[in-house]
Amino acid sequence: MKILAAMKKEWLLLWRDKIGLVILFILPMCLVLFISMTTTDQAGNNKHNHKFSILLLDQDKGTIAKGFITALNKISLFKVVTQTDNPQALQQTKKAVINGDYPIAIVIPADTTKDINQYLQKQLRKPNTKIATPDPIQLYLDPGLQVQVKDSIVMSLRLITSQIETATMQQLLGQTLHQPNLKLSTNFIDLKTNYVNLADDAKSPNNVQYNVPAWTLFGMFFIVIPLAGVMVRERELGVYQRLEIAPTWHLNLMLGRIFAFVGLNMVQLWLMLAVGVYILPLFDMPTLEVANHIGLIFITGIFASLAATGFGLLIGTWASTYEQATVLGPFLIVIAAAIGGIMAPIDLMPSLLQKISGYSPLNWAQTSFLDIFVRDAKLHQILPELAKLFGFFVLTLTLSLTKFLHPKALFNHNH
Amino acid sequence: MTEVIIQIQELTKQYPGAKELALRGLDLSVKQGEFFGLLGPNGSGKTTTISILCGLIQPTSGHISVAGHKIPGHLNAIKPLIGLVPQDIALYPTLTFVENLSFFGHLYGLRGQSLRQRIEQCIEIAGLNNFADKMIKTYSGGMKRRANLAAGLLHQPKIIFLDEPTVNVDPQSRNVIFDILQNINSNGTTIIYTTHYLEEAQQFCHRVAIMDQGKVICQDTPHNLIKNTAGSRDLGEVFLNLTGRHLRD
Ligand SMILES: Nc1ncnc2c1ncn2[C@@H]1O[C@H](COP(=O)(O)OP(=O)(O)OP(=O)(O)O)[C@@H](O)[C@H]1O
Numbered sequence: 091m092k093i094l095a096a097m098k099k100e101w102l103l104l105w106r107d108k109i110g111l112v113i114l115f116i117l118p119m120c121l122v123l124f125i126s127m128t129t130t131d132q133a134g135n136n137k138h139n140h141k142f143s144i145l146l147l148d149q150d151k152g153t154i155a156k157g158f159i160t161a162l163n164k165i166s167l168f169k170v171v172t173q174t175d176n177p178q179a180l181q182q183t184k185k186a187v188i189n190g191d192y193p194i195a196i197v198i199p200a201d202t203t204k205d206i207n208q209y210l211q212k213q214l215r216k217p218n219t220k221i222a223t224p225d226p227i228q229l230y231l232d233p234g235l236q237v238q239v240k241d242s243i244v245m246s247l248r249l250i251t252s253q254i255e256t257a258t259m260q261q262l263l264g265q266t267l268h269q270p271n272l273k274l275s276t277n278f279i280d281l282k283t284n285y286v287n288l289a290d291d292a293k294s295p296n297n298v299q300y301n302v303p304a305w306t307l308f309g310m311f312f313i314v315i316p317l318a319g320v321m322v323r324e325r326e327l328g329v330y331q332r333l334e335i336a337p338t339w340h341l342n343l344m345l346g347r348i349f350a351f352v353g354l355n356m357v358q359l360w361l362m363l364a365v366g367v368y369i370l371p372l373f374d375m376p377t378l379e380v381a382n383h384i385g386l387i388f389i390t391g392i393f394a395s396l397a398a399t400g401f402g403l404l405i406g407t408w409a410s411t412y413e414q415a416t417v418l419g420p421f422l423i424v425i426a427a428a429i430g431g432i433m434a435p436i437d438l439m440p441s442l443l444q445k446i447s448g449y450s451p452l453n454w455a456q457t458s459f460l461d462i463f464v465r466d467a468k469l470h471q472i473l474p475e476l477a478k479l480f481g482f483f484v485l486t487l488t489l490s491l492t493k494f495l496h497p498k499a500l501f502n503h504n505h
Numbered sequence: 506m507t508e509v510i511i512q513i514q515e516l517t518k519q520y521p522g523a524k525e526l527a528l529r530g531l532d533l534s535v536k537q538g539e540f541f542g543l544l545g546p547n548g549s550g551k552t553t554t555i556s557i558l559c560g561l562i563q564p565t566s567g568h569i570s571v572a573g574h575k576i577p578g579h580l581n582a583i584k585p586l587i588g589l590v591p592q593d594i595a596l597y598p599t600l601t602f603v604e605n606l607s608f609f610g611h612l613y614g615l616r617g618q619s620l621r622q623r624i625e626q627c628i629e630i631a632g633l634n635n636f637a638d639k640m641i642k643t644y645s646g647g648m649k650r651r652a653n654l655a656a657g658l659l660h661q662p663k664i665i666f667l668d669e670p671t672v673n674v675d676p677q678s679r680n681v682i683f684d685i686l687q688n689i690n691s692n693g694t695t696i697i698y699t700t701h702y703l704e705e706a707q708q709f710c711h712r713v714a715i716m717d718q719g720k721v722i723c724q725d726t727p728h729n730l731i732k733n734t735a736g737s738r739d740l741g742e743v744f745l746n747l748t749g750r751h752l753r754d
């Protein structure tokens with residue numbers, strides 16, 4: 091009964107704190123929505139048809155340039171705009187990138203086709219001699235381009251030049267062998283991507299399945315703010331005096347608080363996942379698949395929530411001011427989220443960080459969610475993560491309760 | 506009125522990190538059913554004494570027994586018997602009076618019909634019938650004080666400690682508060698209260714103790730104190746004669 095009363099009190103306090111409610115429910119939903127929409131698709135599906143405009147200046151006008159442009163136009167990622175050649179064309183092209191009109195410009199220099207053919211023929215005639223390579227194709231890049239984006243653009247272009255190299259050499263080989271129509275098949279070494287998972291029926295994962303659970307967890311841990319806030323306020327208000335002198339264990343009050351906040355956390359969880367299921371598809375994003383996993387999501391949610399609540403109790407117990415609690419809590423969560431692989435995949439982190447990421451409660455919960463969402467795990471496969479989360483909860487709860495164990499040994503009255 | 510309900514001997518208290526002792530060998534006894542006043546200049550240790558008696562803070566040394574139980578060792582036996590009306594308003598400002606009472610009532614094991622009855626009585630006592638379902642933060646200062654007092658009476662404690670219950674209260678509310686206190690006192694509740702209003706203490710207290718610098722310098726009925734202190738016509742003059750006229754903090 092005392093626990094129930096404590097739980098009801100927490101809910102009432104939160105219900106009257108409208109800003110707290112916004113923090114608890116609206117902000118996390120926005121977080122999941124916007125982060126999922128702004129993160130590029132990790133599986134490479136370009137759902138948004140976002141194209142990079144490329145300004146192309148062809149001063150060669152030969153077969154090599156034609157082949158290059160044809161190949162470029164086939165890549166859906168690019169939208170090719172041609173710069174008409176004129177004496178100032180090179181300057182104009184560079185200027186267009188500097189002005190930010192195009193993130194990238196390509197200049198194929200004059201005589202490229204001629205130079206390349208001559209280069210190859212010289213090589214055939216005098217193998218093993220050093221011959222100057224033809225002038226390179228010039229790329230002009232906006233320095234503001236993200237490194238990953240730049241890398242993937244350059245990689246695509248590199249692929250085109252390799253294809254052209256192969257085609258040109260094949261042509262030359264045909265001439266040399268007096269078989270002008272020689273056609274060797276290319277692309278005979280193929281790469282096929284296969285996603286394997288624990289249930290052995292993997293669909294290709296999309297970023298929604300990574301992002302929504304990850305940021306949902308992040309949002310759930312922010313329960314620390316209202317939780318620790320309520321506790322510190324209680325002390326500042328003097329209400330704690332009434333609580334202290336009441337014939338009630340602190341554990342009862344703590345349990346009431348834990349149940350109240352775990353309950354809220356669960357509402358948050360489903361609201362945030364609902365964003366992935368119902369709202370993201372409205373913006374042409376993939377739908378979050380939850381139907382087959384409801385039970386395990388629920389279980390992981392409970393354990394993640396216990397960890398978050400325990401952490402909140404710890405901060406709320408030991409912080410001495412409201413500011414400490416509401417700044418320290420979120421700060422630690424952001425750090426735990428960063429090292430835990432919520433913000434960026436762990437595989438992309440430096441090796442030192444990868445080592446410590448295994449100590450972040452957000453990492454345990456995220457691993458469990460990934461197991462469920464993209465690897466189709468069964469309960470026994472996520473047990474290790476659940477155990478760690480529960481251990482963290484017990485630890486933080488114990489550390490919180492130690493504050494209330496009076497050091498009776500200080501002075502013995504019973505002699 | 507002869508049974509001693511609170512007995513304090515040689516009580517000292519040093520706050521962590523403080524150089525000076527807040528209590529320096531305090532002796533005090535309060536009898537069952539007394540209306541007892543704890544007087545003294547600012548910083549003399551009144552709040553500290555009450556906090557120790559309620560188990561809010563730990564004594565450094567000394568012997569204390571409340572209703573026959575030693576503290577802090579047997580604090581749990583005492584908790585249901587005592588009530589506290591703290592110096593600050595100790596209620597949740599965003600909960601209504603009823604919600605506050607209901608929560609604290611549950612902590613004392615009250616529930617159902619008996620809890621509802623006690624809540625009704627407390628609302629009646631505090632004279633807050635029209636405001637019981639309003640949030641505490643919307644109350645005036647006097648209403649908050651009355652609510653704070655009534656919340657301390659909810660579980661009908663045998664002993665009630667009140668720390669300056671009448672600060673910032675208009676004469677009407679003050680009368681209400683003393684009516685309440687005299688009423689529960691006549692039903693056998695022991696009352697220990699601190700105040701700086703000496704006329705108040707002289708009028709209502711059976712006995713008072715005057716504290717200074719962490720010690721009780723005298724305890725007796727107001728009548729005896731006035732009679733035995735040379736040149737004093739009322740408790741205010743006794744107070745000034747015994748504690749001196751210089752500022753304390
Ligand atoms: N938390 C604390 N930490 C350190 N010293 C304290 C603390 N609380 C009180 N003191 C000191 O203990 C002494 C007694 O303080 P206490 O509050 O008990 O006095 P008081 O009689 O209630 O005064 P007032 O009439 O102003 O309420 C004072 O010197 C005070 O500075």
Ligand SMILES: [Mg+2]
Nearest residue numbers: 551552553592
């Ligand atoms: Mg005081």
